[in-house]
Amino acid sequence: MPAQQRSASRTALGVAALRAAHQRIDGEPKLLDDRISEKLVDRETLERTIERAAVPEALALRVRVLLRSRFTEERLEAAVRRGVRQFVCLGAGFDTFAYRQPDWAHSLRLYEVDHGGSQSAKRASLDEAGIVRPHNLEYVAIDFESVSLRDGLKASSLDFTQPTFFSCLGVLVYLSRAAVDEIFTLVADFPPGSEIAFTFATGQAMNSEAARRVENMGEPWRTHLEVAALSRDLARLGYGPLEMLDLAEAGRRFFRERTDLLQPPPHAGIAAAIVRPRSS
């Protein structure tokens, strides 16, 4: 692994490698068209990921990682159509949306929020690959466990009075319950029409092989959420209904005519919720 990537979250690099492997080994159409990810992942990590690509657990994780980005980017596009002009990517890791942004995203202000360590590793990899920071992107270094997210974001140019789209993919499970609650509370304070797309793990997933693997990587899973309680908590905070990725629809859209190994996952834990209008 190149020296500049050693300060990065290992799980962030791991999921970037899954997206990169998708470009190399899976068929068309891609679940996520992400050529940039190949430029951010070192050759050794990518080769190791490709070697394990057909292992059922690795295959299922790859599909979930691809679907969560696809789901989020489609939700973001819909949010832009209803007038949202700010996108905050919480725990951005090696997410590449900002560097391959489609035309509809050019009206957005983009914010990538992450640990300083992951962020500097990513920026070094981008520099090395000659990928220029887009004019509409700002980096915000925050440790969700030690700095208030609100204060951290206040130090950026983010406008708290404007509807805003947040993503939080593969992140909540690594945080304390207090940090998870702070994220949902903060987003709910943004104007109606603001939205958060996120992933979560249920109690059952906490005992999985995937949980053991990331624990061995030094990034243990800490917080799980259950759909019924989460729906209630979000409603109490001022969100509309919890909208889970519809796996049956995803199966019809993305997997019906594939000739590669990709299959719809049995469960995904991918969801979104929109801040509802305040009742007077």
Ligand SMILES: C[S@@+](CC[C@H](N)C(=O)[O-])C[C@H]1O[C@@H](n2cnc3c(N)ncnc32)[C@H](O)[C@@H]1O
């Ligand atoms: C599994 S990675 C997911 C990265 C990215 N969202 C993606 O889907 O590719 C988890 C990310 O959460 C970030 N993270 C974990 N704990 C954090 C904390 N306490 N404060 C800030 N970021 C954190 C890590 O740095 C890492 O980038």
